[in-house]
Amino acid sequence: MTRIGMGLVGAGFVGPHHIDAVRRLGFVDVVAVAGSSDESGRAKAESLGVRKGYGSYQALLDDPEVQVVHNATPNYLHYEVTSAALAKGKHVVSDKPLAMTSAQAKRLVNEAQRADVVAALTFNYRGNPLVQQARVAIARGDIGTPHFLYGHYLQDWLLTDTDYSWRLDPEKAGASSALGDIGSHWCDLAQHITSLKITHVLGDITTVIKQRRKPIESHEAFQGGDGERELVDVTVEDLASVLVRFENGVRGCFSVGQVCGGHKNDLVIEVCGAKASLRWRQEEQNELWIGHRDRANEVLQKDPSLLDESVRGYAHLPGGHQEAWADAFANVMREIYTCIAAGPPFPALPPMVATFEDGFRANRIVDAILESAADGGAWTRV
Numbered sequence: 372m373t374r375i376g377m378g379l380v381g382a383g384f385v386g387p388h389h390i391d392a393v394r395r396l397g398f399v400d401v402v403a404v405a406g407s408s409d410e411s412g413r414a415k416a417e418s419l420g421v422r423k424g425y426g427s428y429q430a431l432l433d434d435p436e437v438q439v440v441h442n443a444t445p446n447y448l449h450y451e452v453t454s455a456a457l458a459k460g461k462h463v464v465s466d467k468p469l470a471m472t473s474a475q476a477k478r479l480v481n482e483a484q485r486a487d488v489v490a491a492l493t494f495n496y497r498g499n500p501l502v503q504q505a506r507v508a509i510a511r512g513d514i515g516t517p518h519f520l521y522g523h524y525l526q527d528w529l530l531t532d533t534d535y536s537w538r539l540d541p542e543k544a545g546a547s548s549a550l551g552d553i554g555s556h557w558c559d560l561a562q563h564i565t566s567l568k569i570t571h572v573l574g575d576i577t578t579v580i581k582q583r584r585k586p587i588e589s590h591e592a593f594q595g596g597d598g599e600r601e602l603v604d605v606t607v608e609d610l611a612s613v614l615v616r617f618e619n620g621v622r623g624c625f626s627v628g629q630v631c632g633g634h635k636n637d638l639v640i641e642v643c644g645a646k647a648s649l650r651w652r653q654e655e656q657n658e659l660w661i662g663h664r665d666r667a668n669e670v671l672q673k674d675p676s677l678l679d680e681s682v683r684g685y686a687h688l689p690g691g692h693q694e695a696w697a698d699a700f701a702n703v704m705r706e707i708y709t710c711i712a713a714g715p716p717f718p719a720l721p722p723m724v725a726t727f728e729d730g731f732r733a734n735r736i737v738d739a740i741l742e743s744a745a746d747g748g749a750w751t752r753v
């Protein structure tokens with residue numbers, strides 16, 4: 372198989388996981404990393420065992436060995452890095468959100484179409500084998516017609532006023548914090564496993580911690596800072612609850628927040644149908660709960676031999692051997708790179724991989740929730 376060269380822009384928290392995932396594929400060479408300065412580019416490349424470290428993303432894009440650009444920069448750079456990569460004819464794997472605003476996201480959809488390359492977004496929870504099992508089970512009618520989806524995505528890493536991240540700065544993250552950062556994952560998962568689009572939303576959003584003591588020196592996501600601090604006002608939401616309507620009149624609701632003690636990465640999604648219910652919880656992601664009325668409930672364990680044939684390949688270890696976040700991430704990368712390896716004309720991404728259109732939709736949903744909340748909680752069309 373022809374080898375494919377990958378370059379990463381933004382090697383903070385999630386960037387190194389992009390590298391780990393593509394290294395597992397066996398036919399991808401991690402060629403270069405770009406940091407925000409020569410020094411950081413070199414240091415990141417060295418610590419990640421990558422041959423070349425660049426001081427700017429432009430330099431990385433000029434490297435002919437880099438065929439696929441992974442964009443794991445903070446949100447405010449997503450549009451410019453992805454747009455520049457597409458203009459150079461590179462394939463793009465962007466971390467979510469696709470862009471900081473819907474208008475930028477729409478532009479990227481068009482630019483990707485024109486570039487005629489593979490362009491994918493990492494809504495990585497789709498890559499979990501039991502998420503795919505749930506999708507297959509719903510599609511073949513195991514739970515009957517869905518009528519209600521509910522769940523939450525709660526975290527606690529912003530619980531105290533000394534917790535700070537660029538994710539709370541609208542200039543760097545966009546107009547939304549919790550909804551854009553993690554609510555977008557819930558909405559994507561809900562739409563993905565049911566194959567139903569969210570059409571209307573009604574949002575109630577709030578900022579629980581209105582002032583935070585921000586470290587003067589910036590640091591990467593989820594890294595503490597012990598130095599001097601300044602008091603800053605926070606205008607974006609850290610907690611939200613949303614009523615949702617899907618196509619076909621299906622109802623739903625979910626809450627998101629990063630100020631909920633004890634909830635680390637607590638993403639839960641449940642689909643209730645005419646015959647039964649299904650629930651998947653990220654923190655116990657090797658189990659799928661199946662709820663019945665007239666017989667005992669079941670827990671399906673992630674065991675390749677128990678999975679539908681079409682999703683068995685997403686489980687890489689026998690039953691009882693836990694697979695997790697990084698494995699799902701690698702499943703998404705495998706699908707993306709299989710399309711790239713096929714060469715032009717590139718096949719469409721399989722449904723398991725989020726497209727730029729899905730990313731645009733995610734931006735639009737967040738916008739609609741913010742609009743709804745600003746209107747005092749009015750039903751708002753996406």
Ligand SMILES: NC(=O)c1ccc[n+]([C@@H]2O[C@H](COP(=O)([O-])OP(=O)(O)OC[C@H]3O[C@@H](n4cnc5c(N)ncnc54)[C@H](O)[C@@H]3O)[C@@H](O)[C@H]2O)c1
Nearest residue numbers: 381382383384385405406407443444445446466467591592
């Ligand atoms: N899919 C997921 O589950 C998931 C998880 C975490 C983060 N993310 C997304 O990934 C992106 C990055 O998040 P993170 O948590 O890794 O943030 P982070 O702050 O830890 O990392 C961002 C990195 O980008 C670097 N950077 C800043 N400006 C740059 C520039 N001009 N050129 C090159 N590098 C530059 C920073 O130095 C830092 O190393 C965000 O958009 C976030 O939404 C997705």
